[in-house]
Amino acid sequence: MPDGKEKALNQFTGLEFEPEISQDDFRTTMSRFASGLTVVAALDEAGLPAGLTCQSFASLSLDPPLILVCVGRGSSSWARIEGTGRFGVSILAEQQRDVCVSLARRAEDKFDSVPWRPSPYGTVHIEGALATIDCRIGTVHEAGDHLVVIGDVLDLAVRDEGTPLLYFRGRYGKATFRS
Numbered sequence: 387m388p389d390g391k392e393k394a395l396n397q398f399t400g401l402e403f404e405p406e407i408s409q410d411d412f413r414t415t416m417s418r419f420a421s422g423l424t425v426v427a428a429l430d431e432a433g434l435p436a437g438l439t440c441q442s443f444a445s446l447s448l449d450p451p452l453i454l455v456c457v458g459r460g461s462s463s464w465a466r467i468e469g470t471g472r473f474g475v476s477i478l479a480e481q482q483r484d485v486c487v488s489l490a491r492r493a494e495d496k497f498d499s500v501p502w503r504p505s506p507y508g509t510v511h512i513e514g515a516l517a518t519i520d521c522r523i524g525t526v527h528e529a530g531d532h533l534v535v536i537g538d539v540l541d542l543a544v545r546d547e548g549t550p551l552l553y554f555r556g557r558y559g560k561a562t563f564r565s
């Protein structure tokens with residue numbers, strides 16, 4: 387490759403410096419990604435509901451069916467869920483903002499005002515969610531201050547009606563869908 391072209395390529399691909407990314411810039415940039423919201427939850431070893439609000443949820447694989455969630459390493463709720471080997475994901479509906487806020491708190495009484503039900507898999511479903519996905523905890527990757535948790539899908543349920551709770555620029559909202 388001619389010298390000049392190689393240099394030009396390195397300009398884009400070679401990282402010969404440590405990038406300086408401020409946490410504020412990172413948060414602000416990521417806030418431009420609109421998403422739905424979920425609750426990741428299970429019954430802990432004492433049979434009590436443990437769960438957290440989770441934006442970082444994605445479909446990962448169709449065959450086999452896998453999903454992923456990213457959980458902060460400091461999550462006390464995840465510490466209680468992890469040992470059970472299972473978790474349920476509830477995809478929140480537009481009216482479930484209060485559920486989302488309650489379950490984003492670090493508190494003992496998180497579930498007191500949240501309507502939920504246990505599933506046959508030992509997971510927890512939020513009443514009124516648009517869909518639920520029950521998972522076995524598969525591979526867990528450590529990545530920075532989070533864990534990337536891959537869930538082997540055990541069961542699915544969907545509601546036919548309802549619209550999602552959305553999150554964008556630190557605010558909750560709803561979408562309008564054209565038919």
Ligand SMILES: Cc1cc2nc3c(=O)[nH]c(=O)nc-3n(C[C@H](O)[C@H](O)[C@H](O)COP(=O)(O)O)c2cc1C
Nearest residue numbers: 438439440441442456457458461462463490491492
């Ligand atoms: C809108 C929103 C989205 C969130 N998404 C995530 C997420 O994807 N992963 C995560 O670990 N925490 C997320 N959190 C924070 C957790 O819900 C919160 O840190 C956790 O519930 C703390 O309590 P815990 O110690 O009981 O886990 C989110 C919070 C809010 C308000």
